[in-house]
Amino acid sequence: MAKHNIYKMSVSEVYPHYITKAEKKGRTKEEVDEIIIWLTGYTQAQLDKELEKKTDFETFFVNAPNMNPARTLIKGVICGIRVEDIEEPIMKEIRYLDKLVDELAKGKSMDKILRK
Template identity: 65%
Template sequence: MGRKSIDQMSFASVYPLYVAKAKRKGRTKDEVDEIILWLTGYDSASLQKAILDEVTFKEFFAQAPKMNPSRTEIKGVICGVRIEEIEDPLMKEIRYLDKMIDELAKGKKMEKILRG
């Protein structure tokens, strides 16, 4: 069995990893959810439904109610790649989320993470 590409992976399979990373650094699931809701426009109920329905990353971002326009302020390097240089739209959205979760785990204040 080959490896699934990221766009075919279920969001539900990665979500617990985001939460675990945050918790290891003394942060909470609620903070992870707040980041996801800010980024995508989902509300708590629709986020949970997407997780339960095991939508793919591609579907998760395609079905997002309203991607936050301030997400383009997220800059920097994630997994050795500068976010500003990522051309694939889906990968860019995934890396925005990864970067925000990293910032949470590094102890940044929520207002800074949410580009407030």
């Protein structure tokens, strides 16, 4: 089966859209970064470096230093599909990130987004 096109898309291509989506709803770039860092275990410096290198989504998630085990608590629908029903591991990680950014844009508190 062919891999989805998003796997080879660079995170830095999509990242500005995450920021725009958050800022339109009064949230910040720093909150988006906090979500990505929470999910992946990258430090801010590592995240900045991955964005600068234009790392693709597949590599970004495969090489993530410490995927947060609490990410499995992320439930709900993104792009018409329940995240908990996605079987392909990399796609699931991408959709977890999409869902967290959606929650941020919908005004959820950071404690709830970060499953505290």
